[in-house]
Amino acid sequence: MEQGETTTVINLADLRKKMDKKIISIINQKGGVGKTTTVINLAAGLSMKGKKILVIDLDPQGNATTGLGLSNTASSDTTIYSVLNGNKQISEVIQHTSFENLNLITSNVDLSGLEVETAGDSRRAFKLKDELTSILNDSRASYDYILIDCPPSLSLLTIMALVASDALVVPLQTEFFALEGLTQLMKTIERIKNNLNPELSIRGILLTMYDRRNKLSGEVEKEARNYFKEKVYQSVVPRNVRLSEAPSHGVPVLIYDKTCPGSKSYFSFTEEFLNQDKPVESAA
Numbered sequence: 001m002e003q004g005e006t007t008t009v010i011n012l013a014d015l016r017k018k019m020d021k022k023i024i025s026i027i028n029q030k031g032g033v034g035k036t037t038t039v040i041n042l043a044a045g046l047s048m049k050g051k052k053i054l055v056i057d058l059d060p061q062g063n064a065t066t067g068l069g070l071s072n073t074a075s076s077d078t079t080i081y082s083v084l085n086g087n088k089q090i091s092e093v094i095q096h097t098s099f100e101n102l103n104l105i106t107s108n109v110d111l112s113g114l115e116v117e118t119a120g121d122s123r124r125a126f127k128l129k130d131e132l133t134s135i136l137n138d139s140r141a142s143y144d145y146i147l148i149d150c151p152p153s154l155s156l157l158t159i160m161a162l163v164a165s166d167a168l169v170v171p172l173q174t175e176f177f178a179l180e181g182l183t184q185l186m187k188t189i190e191r192i193k194n195n196l197n198p199e200l201s202i203r204g205i206l207l208t209m210y211d212r213r214n215k216l217s218g219e220v221e222k223e224a225r226n227y228f229k230e231k232v233y234q235s236v237v238p239r240n241v242r243l244s245e246a247p248s249h250g251v252p253v254l255i256y257d258k259t260c261p262g263s264k265s266y267f268s269f270t271e272e273f274l275n276q277d278k279p280v281e282s283a284a
Helices: 012-020 035-048 063-067 080-084 109-117 124-136 156-164 178-195 215-231 241-249 261-275
Strands: 008-010 023-026 053-057 102-105 145-149 167-173 201-210 232-238 281-283
Touching: 023 035, 023 156, 035 053, 035 063, 035 102, 035 145, 035 167, 035 201, 035 241, 035 261, 053 063, 063 241, 080 109, 080 124, 109 156, 124 156, 156 178, 167 178, 178 215, 201 215, 201 261, 215 232, 232 261, 241 261
Parallel strands: 023 145, 023 167, 053 102, 053 145, 167 201, 201 232
Antiparallel strands: 008 281
């Protein structure tokens, strides 16, 4: 090598660590913050980039299920409920969607009874983790990312997701009390790390329902960025009518109207999300 030349060195250990972080829960214990919308559109954005995605709908409301074009009133034998109650293997309930590279495990209202039904199982918090381990060890599955849509509560289902996940994405609506709710969530995450999943990390915080006409949105953004620093994504999801309309058509907004402000934000967020897994390069 001539003097003054540099070579680019990829930190392989760092790359392997990043590649292993493939189970991501999208979580916020508050409802109506854009959690399911984020799951649906991140999954769509990643699949459009050629990534193979599995979405797990862990919310008894089944909104991610219908938002991706499948039914949340189908037999429970084909849902995540039948896996978590021990009746099916996870590989038996994976369904294809109409979107290339995007598979789904559906949910329905029966899932809400799981906490009572599994009360006597001391390892129930690890059930989802154990099942996902079998998927990750199956070379035929080869998912690039597994995205879990958590229920809007700190219930057993949420704990199952936190135990099973490598990292978390937290949608944060830019509204009053948002940061207070986030503080409660952080305490729960810390308890899970200390007792059940020490490797759990926060991948990022996504600001949602942003209204530039509203002074409060700007104030919440400023507070979030001051406190969480680089953990807050640069992409910000605005309030947008098309975002609200898309689920009723059973498609992500990225397909329903790819030029609307909501779509542009989620395309941008998808790029940011992927860039987090690029190898760190250093000059040598």
